[in-house]
Amino acid sequence: MAVSSSSLILSPPSLTKSHLTSLSLSWKQLPRNLSLPRHHRRRAPPIFAVVVSMNSKPTILVAEKLGDAGLDLLKSFANVDCSYNLSPEELCTKISLCDALIVRSGTKVSREVFESSGGRLKVVGRAGVGIDNVDLAAATEHGCLVVNAPTANTVAAAEHGIALLTAMARNVAQADASIKAGKWQRNKYVGVSLVGKTLAVMGFGKVGTEVARRAKGLGMNIIAHDPYAPADRAHAIGVDLVSFDEAIATADFITLHMPLTPATSKILNDENFAKMKKGVRIVNVARGGVIDEDALVRALDAGIVAQAALDVFTVEPPPKDSKLVNHENVTVTPHLGASTTEAQEGVAIEIAEAVVGALRGELAATAVNAPMVPSEVLIELKPYVTLAEKLGRLAVQLVAGGSGVKTVKVTYTSARAPDDLDTRLLRAMVTKGLIEPISSVFVNLVNADFTAKQRGIRISEERVILDGSPQKPLEAIRVQIANVESRFASAISELGEIKVEGQVKDGIPRLTKVGDFGVDVSLEGNIILCRQVDQPGMIGLVGSILGEENVNVSFMSVGRTVPRKQAIMTIGVDEKPSKEALKKIGDIPAVEEFVFLAL
Numbered sequence: 001m002a003v004s005s006s007s008l009i010l011s012p013p014s015l016t017k018s019h020l021t022s023l024s025l026s027w028k029q030l031p032r033n034l035s036l037p038r039h040h041r042r043r044a045p046p047i048f049a050v051v052v053s054m055n056s057k058p059t060i061l062v063a064e065k066l067g068d069a070g071l072d073l074l075k076s077f078a079n080v081d082c083s084y085n086l087s088p089e090e091l092c093t094k095i096s097l098c099d100a101l102i103v104r105s106g107t108k109v110s111r112e113v114f115e116s117s118g119g120r121l122k123v124v125g126r127a128g129v130g131i132d133n134v135d136l137a138a139a140t141e142h143g144c145l146v147v148n149a150p151t152a153n154t155v156a157a158a159e160h161g162i163a164l165l166t167a168m169a170r171n172v173a174q175a176d177a178s179i180k181a182g183k184w185q186r187n188k189y190v191g192v193s194l195v196g197k198t199l200a201v202m203g204f205g206k207v208g209t210e211v212a213r214r215a216k217g218l219g220m221n222i223i224a225h226d227p228y229a230p231a232d233r234a235h236a237i238g239v240d241l242v243s244f245d246e247a248i249a250t251a252d253f254i255t256l257h258m259p260l261t262p263a264t265s266k267i268l269n270d271e272n273f274a275k276m277k278k279g280v281r282i283v284n285v286a287r288g289g290v291i292d293e294d295a296l297v298r299a300l301d302a303g304i305v306a307q308a309a310l311d312v313f314t315v316e317p318p319p320k321d322s323k324l325v326n327h328e329n330v331t332v333t334p335h336l337g338a339s340t341t342e343a344q345e346g347v348a349i350e351i352a353e354a355v356v357g358a359l360r361g362e363l364a365a366t367a368v369n370a371p372m373v374p375s376e377v378l379i380e381l382k383p384y385v386t387l388a389e390k391l392g393r394l395a396v397q398l399v400a401g402g403s404g405v406k407t408v409k410v411t412y413t414s415a416r417a418p419d420d421l422d423t424r425l426l427r428a429m430v431t432k433g434l435i436e437p438i439s440s441v442f443v444n445l446v447n448a449d450f451t452a453k454q455r456g457i458r459i460s461e462e463r464v465i466l467d468g469s470p471q472k473p474l475e476a477i478r479v480q481i482a483n484v485e486s487r488f489a490s491a492i493s494e495l496g497e498i499k500v501e502g503q504v505k506d507g508i509p510r511l512t513k514v515g516d517f518g519v520d521v522s523l524e525g526n527i528i529l530c531r532q533v534d535q536p537g538m539i540g541l542v543g544s545i546l547g548e549e550n551v552n553v554s555f556m557s558v559g560r561t562v563p564r565k566q567a568i569m570t571i572g573v574d575e576k577p578s579k580e581a582l583k584k585i586g587d588i589p590a591v592e593e594f595v596f597l598a599l
């Protein structure tokens with residue numbers, strides 16, 4: 001057995017255009033560079049490539065207003081059709097004549113659009129961050145690359161957050177409307193001061209960090225909640241990372257900057273409004289869906305929330321009779337966070353470069369879908385790809401809040417020579433598993449290293465080379481996260497790192513180790529990990545608690561170190577058990593710790 005290792009991600013970056021360019025690869029080179037077994041090399045075509053005939057200029061449809069510098073760049077390369085405010089039908093008609101489409105958040109790029117393109121549409125460029133309006137699955141199915149512009153509007157969004165914060169505190173919008181209606185109501189619009197007040201920044205990523213910096217300049221005391229942000233990055237700008245409950249309970253102002261994910265959907269709800277200081281004020285420039293809008297109306301009516309300032313809504317545009325929008329203590333803007341001249345110029349250039357590069361057959365570092373792996377390799381690696389992603393997902397969910405993921409090691413045990421096992425796809429999938437549950441970023445082969453680097457996550461790889469014939473590409477994959485605490489202490493190995501390991505058995509990815517405990521369960525659905533005193537009757541006890549809740553158990557396995565001492569029970573469940581059911585499991589005297597993990 002031999003071991004070789006390499007370090008892939010360097011220190012946290014300051015990205016420039018030249019960095020982005022240097023990350024671009026030629027798509028046509030990829031099949032040869034990837035982990036194609038020798039006998040397949042040079043035969044397999046890429047399953048995903050932009051192929052545009054260079055005999056005539058390609059046509060790019062720009063469906064929403066784009067900055068001039070970006071348009072000029074597009075025009076130097078292609079025929080550009082700027083048609084704004086198209087109806088869905090008009091878009092479907094036009095699209096069959098276009099090789100690329102550029103949109104912002106206002107155009108729905110639905111499955112019908114891809115179907116109507118008749119295969120001609122090769123690239124969709126989203127001039128901005130969120131791609132909620134693009135049907136990614138349909139794009140991929142139709143061989144269409146989707147690229148976005150994730151960084152150019154960060155400052156604009158942060159500035160808009162500050163604009164809403166200050167305008168809300170001083171009733172600027174309401175007072176403006178009042179004076180224009182012929183009134184002069186100086187007593188009615190007395191505001192509140194910001195200096196010395198506590199602002200909770202929920203989501204300490206690109207935008208949240210910039211908001212925190214600016215709010216410090218206003219003399220505010222800043223706390224932040226972000227389970228995945230490193231505490232030292234926050235400390236560096238004088239911000240304390242705190243728990244969710246502490247943040248919402250101590251804040252005078254709350255500003256939201258997390259992505260919309262299953263975990264953050266309606267995270268501000270009745271239960272959480274009830275925990276807030278009476279008179280709290282809320283700003284949202286993230287995504288409407290992170291607030292339960294009906295609950296916010298109730299909290300405003302009850303005086304728990306004194307005011308809210310919102311740039312984003314669950315449904316955009318919101319209905320005209322929306323109680324929230326029409327509430328007298330609510331200030332609204334029509335999703336203007338990214339709408340400054342400067343940001344739109346930056347976004348336009350970023351997206352134009354990405355679209356032109358893609359039409360030329362280059363890889364964009366900001367591609368959000370691009371499984372550019374030869375089909376033979378994909379077929380062979382498919383279960384390992386799933387295994388890698390699920391191990392990443394498991395590992396990051398085991399991290400305790402506030403720890404901040406920085407150092408990750410992936411170990412591949414294989415009898416294949418390194419030359420015959422390119423691990424870039426597997427590493428990308430581990431990265432995807434680590435990052436996607438905690439962000440709005442879409443991670444794939446193209447942008448995985450870029451995304452990890454941008455977040456300051458250092459991923460190193462190690463090969464353990466087995467003797468023997470390489471029947472299968474890999475024996476096992478192990479993911480370790482160093483320098484963190486775990487929500488499940490048993491996941492920490494002897495070396496003090498969170499450790500999960502898996503194998504593919506009969507084509508099915510399985511979890512085979514948690515910390516130093518051996519387990520053996522298929523990686524599907526959701527998992528409850530439970531450390532208990534090894535004694536009879538435990539499976540029945542837990543099973544009946546879940547049964548009473550009508551939670552379907554797909555499997556259970558018990559692994560132990562020493563009989564009658566400690567065991568790890570792994571329970572697969574189709575549904576998420578209620579908090580009460582999980583509490584009942586935790587209350588079983590023999591249960592020492594447990595954790596629920598969504599795969």
Ligand SMILES: NC(=O)c1ccc[n+]([C@@H]2O[C@H](COP(=O)([O-])OP(=O)(O)OC[C@H]3O[C@@H](n4cnc5c(N)ncnc54)[C@H](O)[C@@H]3O)[C@@H](O)[C@H]2O)c1
Nearest residue numbers: 157203204205206207226228257258259285286337338438
């Ligand atoms: N209104 C606008 O026009 C506008 C403009 C730009 C961005 N946005 C939105 O702002 C949000 C933030 O964008 P960004 O570029 O800063 O993204 P980002 O990925 O850089 O930052 C998001 C942060 O949220 C954190 N996070 C994830 N889950 C969390 C949770 N449960 N609780 C707290 N924090 C959590 C992540 O760790 C990350 O640090 C996104 O929703 C984006 O779509 C809106």
Ligand SMILES: O=C(O)[C@H](O)COP(=O)(O)O
Nearest residue numbers: 104105106128129130338
């Ligand atoms: O996701 C984004 O980039 C922002 O929400 C901005 O969207 P917009 O480009 O439609 O303004």
